[in-house]
Amino acid sequence: MIDLDRNQAHQILHIDANQLPQGLRGKITIPGDKSISHRSLMLGSVAEGETTIRGLLLGEDPRSTAACFAAMGAEISELNSELVTVKGIGLGNLKEPLDVLNAGNSGTTLRLMLGILASHPDRFFTVTGDASLRSRPMSRVVNPLRQMGAHIWGRENGARAPLAVSGQNLKAIHYQSPVASAQVKSCLMLAGLMTDGETTITEPERSRDHSERMLAAFGANVRVDIATNTVIVKGGAKLIGQEVTVPGDISSAAFWLVAASIVPDSDLLIENVGINPTRTGILEVLAEMGADITYENQREVTGEPVADLRVRSAHLKGCRIGGAVIPRLIDEIPILAIAAACAEGTTIIEDAAELRVKESDRIVAMVQELTKLGANVTEHPDGMEIVGGKILTGTEVDSYDDHRVAMSLAIAALVAKGKTIINRAESAAISYPSFIPTLQGLYN
């Protein structure tokens, strides 16, 4: 039994595992990749000519991006997953918005957009977000943008939104980022588009490279040195509208990869999943844990590798998750914590302090809620230790208003004895509005 109670101030998801038939079987498709959706809307907006986007994620986060860029003059058709058209207004031509730009819950919208705004001379912008986003660190982009000459003000000397930006002619810099973050890298790459020289960003580990791929496709002058985790953007190139097809989001597929692994008697085909190597840490870790996942129909879709993934139930074993793989699976750690709780032996998640500055403190959220379900989990400053194999028992848990926590807990509920009640389940709509209907459909 899977029921969503929408009649409260917040949605409450009820899952009674005792009343679910065993096994997740059949075929599902997943929504478009969130990172690629944001980038296609942003680049389409500042390119010349028309961009078409097929497979756009209709989650609340890309809606925030679309609303911000529409407020600055981009003509974006009604959002749907079939075909969205964006009439770009050309780099440097964004209009000064009449009101505050609101990025909602989306760190990607706010941080990437800042790079574009800061490099638009003679215009003034104010940007904000919801309570979660206003508490998240912005100095990681504000500081290097200031080194480029940006004028940005905000709470705590620009460390937190709301922020005010007075666009300037920026200068190219070489930035050694202390954090492996695609949002930082992409923000500076976008700022570098309008400078005279070469903007170089080096990161400690490699983060997702969707900006590099898409910027190159739109005509930007981008080079990548994989050996040193460095990207170089030469300013001055024109961006030209493109046809983009967004692959399915591996971060959304992750819920089903784990669900079908831990629910006995499962055999599920997840179609059209983006398998960009900077995102496939989840597949490598699940393989190490003993998951049974095969790749079918591998192909390339607008410069991004894609496959159908077939996953069958498996006996999982604990493992160590840390080091260079972390940025390649950072968003999948909440659902990997569920896999670890159901695995035999101990899983150690380390080098993942970044989880504390996501939509919620995901270390605290997962440790607290898994503990309520009966798992043996210990919080560490940079991760957690999970001794798997304890039987999970349904109880009342909370999403922390974090989409990935909500969906991870829903998957845990499929294997927890009895009834699990997940409060604030509506947050799933940030990245996966059809998550609950897809889950219900799998048991019909």
Ligand code: S3P
């Ligand atoms: C994203 C980068 C990651 C990720 C986020 C999306 C992106 O954040 O967690 O969900 O689209 O660039 P960081 O760059 O802060 O690690």
